Amino acid sequence: MWEGMIGGMMTGITTTMIPINIAMVLMGCFAGSFIGMLPGLGPITAVALMIPVTYGLDPTTGMVLLSGVYYGAIFGGSTSSILINAPGEAATVATALDGYPLARQGYPGKALAIAAYSSFSGGTIAVILLMFFAPMLAKVATSFQSVDYFALMILGLTAVSAFAGRGGVLKALLMVILGLMLSTVGTDQTSGIQRFTFGSLELLDGIEFLLLAMATFALTEALSIVLKRDASSDSLKPKMIGFKSLKVTKKEFKFITPTILRSSILGFFVGVLPGAGATLGSFMCYGMERNLASKEEQEKFGKGSLRGLAAPETGNNAASSGSFVPLLTLGIPGSGTTAVMLGALIAYGIEPGPRMFVERPDVFWGVIMSMYLGNVFLLFLNLPMIPYFARLLAIPRKIMVPVILFFSLMGVYLVTFNDFDIQMMVLFCVAAMALRLMNFPMAPLLLGFILGGLMEDNLRRGLMIYDESISFMWERPTTLGINLITIFILSLPLTRSLLSRFRKKETPLST
Amino acid sequence: MAREKVGALVILLFSVAYGLMATKIPLSFLSRQEVFTARTMPYGLAVAGIVLSLAIIVLPTVDPSGKKSLSDETRGMDWSTAILLVVLMLLFGLVMKWLGFILSSILFLLGGFWILGERRIKRMIFSAVPLVLILWCIMSLLLGVYIAPGEIFYQLGVF
Numbered sequence: 001m002w003e004g005m006i007g008g009m010m011t012g013i014t015t016t017m018i019p020i021n022i023a024m025v026l027m028g029c030f031a032g033s034f035i036g037m038l039p040g041l042g043p044i045t046a047v048a049l050m051i052p053v054t055y056g057l058d059p060t061t062g063m064v065l066l067s068g069v070y071y072g073a074i075f076g077g078s079t080s081s082i083l084i085n086a087p088g089e090a091a092t093v094a095t096a097l098d099g100y101p102l103a104r105q106g107y108p109g110k111a112l113a114i115a116a117y118s119s120f121s122g123g124t125i126a127v128i129l130l131m132f133f134a135p136m137l138a139k140v141a142t143s144f145q146s147v148d149y150f151a152l153m154i155l156g157l158t159a160v161s162a163f164a165g166r167g168g169v170l171k172a173l174l175m176v177i178l179g180l181m182l183s184t185v186g187t188d189q190t191s192g193i194q195r196f197t198f199g200s201l202e203l204l205d206g207i208e209f210l211l212l213a214m215a216t217f218a219l220t221e222a223l224s225i226v227l228k229r230d231a232s233s234d235s236l237k238p239k240m241i242g243f244k245s246l247k248v249t250k251k252e253f254k255f256i257t258p259t260i261l262r263s264s265i266l267g268f269f270v271g272v273l274p275g276a277g278a279t280l281g282s283f284m285c286y287g288m289e290r291n292l293a294s295k296e297e298q299e300k301f302g303k304g305s306l307r308g309l310a311a312p313e314t315g316n317n318a319a320s321s322g323s324f325v326p327l328l329t330l331g332i333p334g335s336g337t338t339a340v341m342l343g344a345l346i347a348y349g350i351e352p353g354p355r356m357f358v359e360r361p362d363v364f365w366g367v368i369m370s371m372y373l374g375n376v377f378l379l380f381l382n383l384p385m386i387p388y389f390a391r392l393l394a395i396p397r398k399i400m401v402p403v404i405l406f407f408s409l410m411g412v413y414l415v416t417f418n419d420f421d422i423q424m425m426v427l428f429c430v431a432a433m434a435l436r437l438m439n440f441p442m443a444p445l446l447l448g449f450i451l452g453g454l455m456e457d458n459l460r461r462g463l464m465i466y467d468e469s470i471s472f473m474w475e476r477p478t479t480l481g482i483n484l485i486t487i488f489i490l491s492l493p494l495t496r497s498l499l500s501r502f503r504k505k506e507t508p509l510s511t
Numbered sequence: 512m513a514r515e516k517v518g519a520l521v522i523l524l525f526s527v528a529y530g531l532m533a534t535k536i537p538l539s540f541l542s543r544q545e546v547f548t549a550r551t552m553p554y555g556l557a558v559a560g561i562v563l564s565l566a567i568i569v570l571p572t573v574d575p576s577g578k579k580s581l582s583d584e585t586r587g588m589d590w591s592t593a594i595l596l597v598v599l600m601l602l603f604g605l606v607m608k609w610l611g612f613i614l615s616s617i618l619f620l621l622g623g624f625w626i627l628g629e630r631r632i633k634r635m636i637f638s639a640v641p642l643v644l645i646l647w648c649i650m651s652l653l654l655g656v657y658i659a660p661g662e663i664f665y666q667l668g669v670f
Binding site: 171177180181190194196226227398399401402405409425426429434438440463468497 | 514517518519521522529532537538539545546547548549552553556557559560563564566567570573574576581584585587589590592593596597600601603605607608616619622624626627628629634638642646650656658659
C-alpha cells in the first residue's frame with residue numbers, strides 16, 4: 001500500500017511541478033478568489049465559468065485549474081462574508097456569523113487572516129487524509145461491475161436529497177428526476193434512436209452540460225441580484241483594510257489551533273459523504289465547536305468569536321477536499337461543485353470512477369498534489385492580496401451584472417459557436433429562475449443531468465449481463481450493500497422527523 | 512397557495528407531457544423485443560416525476576420558507592429590469608451571427624449597463640470596449656480560435 005502511495009505521490013509531484021500546471025494552480029486560486037468574492041457567486045458558478053478556458057488544455061491541467069478555482073472560490077466567499085456580510089454561497093454563511101461581527105468591531109484584517117490560516121490548515125490536513133483514503137477506496141472499487149455503478153449512482157443521487165434542508169427531500173428528489181429527464185434529450189447512445197429532439201439538429205447531441213450549468217447557476221445568480229435589488233456590492237468601503245491589520249497574535253493562534261484540528265477531521269469526513277459538501281461541513285464544525293466551548297465562550301459565538309470563525313472556515317475547506325474522494329474514486333460527485341467538475345471530466349473524455357486511478361494516475365494524483373500547492377498559494381500569495389481583491393467589491397452592480405452575464409454567455413458560445421445555444425441558455429435560465437423562486441434547489445438537477453446518461457448505460461449493461469432480470473439488486477452482495485446504504489440514507493429524514501415529533505410529544509408531559 | 516406547491520404543479524404538468532412524448536419515441540422492430548428500450552428510462556422518470564410532484568402537492572409543506580406564497584416571495588422585485596435583461600440576452604443570441612462577436616458583444620454590454628441605470632457614456636464605453644477587445648485578442652491571437660466576422664460584413668463586402 002505504502003509503495004503504491006509513494007509512487008502515486010511522485011507521479012502527482014512530477015505532474016504538478018511542470019510550469020504550466022503551477023501556473024494553472026496559481027491562476028485557478030486567483031480566479032476562484034476573485035469570482036468567489038463577488039456577492040451571489042459561489043464555487044459552482046466560478047468552476048462553471050472557468051470550464052471553457054480548460055477545453056483547450058490537457059485534462060490534468062484542466063482539472064488542476066478547476067480544483068484551484070474551487071478552493072479559491074471558497075476562500076473568496078469568506079472574504080465577502082466577513083467584509084460585507086454577503087456570503088458568496090451557502091458554505092460561507094457560517095463564516096459570516098462571527099466573521100462579520102469581528103469586522104464590525106474594527107478587526108476586518110484579523111478576521112480575514114484567521115479565515116485564511118484556518119482555510120489553509122483545514123485544506124492541508126484534509127488533503128493528507130484524502131491521500132490516504134482515496135487510493136484505498138479506489139482499489140476496492142476496481143472490483144465494481146456495471147450494476148454496482150448503477151446502485152452507486154442511485155446512492156449519490158438520493159444522498160444529495162437526503163442532506164437537503166428541512167422539508168427539502170422531496171423537492172431535491174424531484175429536481176434529480178428533472179435533471180435525469182433533461183439527460184434523455186438527444187440520441188440514445190446504444191440504440192441510436194432520437195429522443196425529445198423535436199426534429200432539431202441542434203438537439204441531436206443532447207443538451208450541453210456547460211450550457212445547463214451556466215444557465216442554472218451563473219445566469220440565474222446574476223439575474224437574482226437584479227431581481228432582489230441586491231445593492232450589497234455598493235456598500236463596502238475598501239479603504240478599511242490594510243496590510244498591518246492582517247496580524248494575528250501567538251496567543252490567538254494557540255487559542256484556535258485545537259478548533260482547527262477538530263474541524264479539519266470532522267469537515268473532511270462530512271465532505272466525503274455524497275451530497276453533504278462544504279455547507280454541511282461548515283455548519284457541523286460550527287455547531288460542534290459551540291457545543292464544546294465553555295459557557296462563557298459560548299456566549300461570544302455570533303458576536304465575533306475567534307473559534308466561531310475558525311471552525312466553519314476550516315470545516316468548509318476540509319469538506320471541499322473531502323468531496324473529491326467520491327469524485328475521484330467512484331465518479332460520484334460529493335457536492336454541486338464536484339458535480340460540475342465531473343461533467344468537465346466527462347467532457348475531457350475521461351470516464352470517472354476507480355478505473356481512473358489505474359488508467360489516469362496523472363489526473364488522480366495530479367489533482368491531489370496540486371491541492372497542496374493551491375493551499376500554499378492561497379495563504380502566501382492571496383492573503384497579502386486581500387486588500388486589493390476587496391476593492392472588487394466596490395465595483396457597482398450596474399457594471400458587474402452585465403459583465404457576469406456576458407462572460408456566462410460567451411463561456412458557452414466560444415466553445416460551441418452556435419447562437420442557438422444562447423437562446424437555449426436564456427430559456428433554461430428563465431425556467432431555473434422560476435424554479436428557484438418556487439424554492440426548488442438547482443444542484444440536484446445538475447447532478448441528475450450529469451449522472452443520467454451513465455446511469456442508463458450501466459443499468460442497460462447490467463440487465464444484459466443478468467439476463468434482463470433486476471435480481472442483481474439483491475443477489476449481488478456489493479450491490480445489495482450499496483442499496484442498503486441508500487435505503488438507510490433515504491430513511492434518515494423520515495427518522496429525524498419521527499424523532500422530533502416524539503420529542504415534541506414528550507416535552508409537555510415532562511413539564 | 513404555497514410556492515412549493517405551485518412549483519410541484521408545474522413539474523407535474525411537465526412530467527405528464529414528458530411521459531406522453533415518451534410514447535412517441537420511435538422503436539425499431541428488434542428493439543421492441545427487448546426489455547430495456549429507449550423508452551424505458553423516460554417512462555420510469557415520468558412516473559417518478561408524477562409521483563413525487565403529487566406527493567409535494569398533497570403532503571403538508573414542512574419547509575417554512577416554502578410555505579410563503581409566490582406573490583409574497585416576488586413582491587417588490589425588480590421585474591422590469593430583469594425582463595429587459597432577458598430580452599437583451601435573447602437579442603444578443605439573434606444578432607450574434609449577423610453583427611459578429613465584437614460588435615454584438617459591445618452592444619450587449621452597453622445595453623446591459625444602460626438597463627441597470629448607468630448613464631455615463633464614457634464609463635460605459637471604457638468598460639465595454641476594452642473588455643471585448645481583450646477577450647477577442649485572447650481567443651483569436653493567443654489561443655488561435657477562429658471567430659467568424661458577422662454576416663453583415665460579408666454583405667457589405669468588407670471581407
